[in-house]
Amino acid sequence: MKITVKNQEKEILVQTVSLQKNKFDPTNLYLFRCPYCGTAITQIQGLVNKIVAGVEPTENVIVVHQCATCKRLYTFQTLEYPDIRETKVMLVNSLGAMSTFRCYICRTPLVEFRGDKVIRISDMSMVHIPSHIPCPNDGCPGIYYFQDVL
Numbered sequence: 169m170k171i172t173v174k175n176q177e178k179e180i181l182v183q184t185v186s187l188q189k190n191k192f193d194p195t196n197l198y199l200f201r202c203p204y205c206g207t208a209i210t211q212i213q214g215l216v217n218k219i220v221a222g223v224e225p226t227e228n229v230i231v232v233h234q235c236a237t238c239k240r241l242y243t244f245q246t247l248e249y250p251d252i253r254e255t256k257v258m259l260v261n262s263l264g265a266m267s268t269f270r271c272y273i274c275r276t277p278l279v280e281f282r283g284d285k286v287i288r289i290s291d292m293s294m295v296h297i298p299s300h301i302p303c304p305n306d307g308c309p310g311i312y313y314f315q316d317v318l
């Protein structure tokens with residue numbers, strides 16, 4: 169995605185958060201927290217189906233939300249079809265630094281990563297991507313499928 173600042177075009181990295189209807193609790197609003205730093209971004213109705221790098225093609229007009237803390241950019245879209253229990257994630261590295269990915273529901277840190285090295289925080293074991301990791305927080309419905317690291 170390109171933005172124009174003072175007549176200069178810049179390429180920016182936006183992550184697309186795809187939402188699906190929550191069949192069990194269709195009217196509830198959830199606070200979506202930045203999975204990289206835990207800062208509240210916006211309220212969402214529905215569950216997160218996937219979080220991927222880049223803007224996915226959509227009919228919608230794009231609205232970009234910036235995390236006030238880590239400055240990552242997110243756009244949200246709704247998927248019509250799926251009914252999946254887990255959230256697919258493409259992990260996005262920040263330059264050189266160790267990054268943490270947190271459960272978007274309860275903020276429990278799930279993995280730490282740097283480059284393509286991913287460590288599960290609950291037992292500090294190496295994770296081979298792709299990998300399924302349930303949120304270790306008792307009672308939290310979050311289940312994650314880490315499909316790639318960028």
Ligand SMILES: [Zn+2]
Binds near residue numbers: 202204205207238239
């Ligand atoms: Zn953030």
Ligand SMILES: [Zn+2]
Binds near residue numbers: 273275276303304310
């Ligand atoms: Zn959780």
